[in-house]
Amino acid sequence: MSHPLGGFLGVTYALYCIVLTYLLTSNSIVHLVCAEKPSCSADRTVVQVGDDIHLSCRMAFAGAGRPNMAWFVGDEQLPSYDASLVGQARIKTTIPVTTHDDRRPFGCVATLSNLQQVCNVTVEVQRKSPSHHRPLKV
Numbered sequence: 001m002s003h004p005l006g007g008f009l010g011v012t013y014a015l016y017c018i019v020l021t022y023l024l025t026s027n028s029i030v031h032l033v034c035a036e037k038p039s040c041s042a043d044r045t046v047v048q049v050g051d052d053i054h055l056s057c058r059m060a061f062a063g064a065g066r067p068n069m070a071w072f073v074g075d076e077q078l079p080s081y082d083a084s085l086v087g088q089a090r091i092k093t094t095i096p097v098t099t100h101d102d103r104r105p106f107g108c109v110a111t112l113s114n115l116q117q118v119c120n121v122t123v124e125v126q127r128k129s130p131s132h133h134r135p136l137k138v
Contacts, residue, residue: 033063038110040119047097048126055121056083057108058090067112073104101125 036059043054059067069091071078080093089110102125110117 033061033065033112035059035061035067035110035112037117038067038069038108038119040106040108040121042106042121042123045122046124046126049097049099051097052094053097053101053123054092054094055106055108056090056092057110057119058088059110059117060088061112062087065112067110069108069110072107072109073101078106097123097125099125099127 038057038059041056047053055071057069057071059069061067067089069080069089071080071091071093073095078093078095080091083090083092091108101123103122105120105122107118107120110119
């Protein structure tokens, strides 16, 4: 039997849950929203200047709410696109690497109601070595 947040029974999940209460006249509606902590990944962690790096951030969730997610480097929000699946919020971005990105953390911020969770990916940037050309014979 599978777990509602993906995976299998017997696996330990780092979950947090929120009770959302909505007041409708004299009645209130209570919703429980649960999510695991976000998980960040990069297609590679050692890159060269000028390469593109592909970042992905995912967060499984269940309940009435859906997390809002965004990629950041420092205070700058990076453009990203939604690649969510049923029960899993996911955003992705592709950025060109510069020398300024060396060992700089790229952070994914996931917000669910008033709770905020962050995960980070750090890349090592290597400078491209100059190519050695043999002289052409004439």
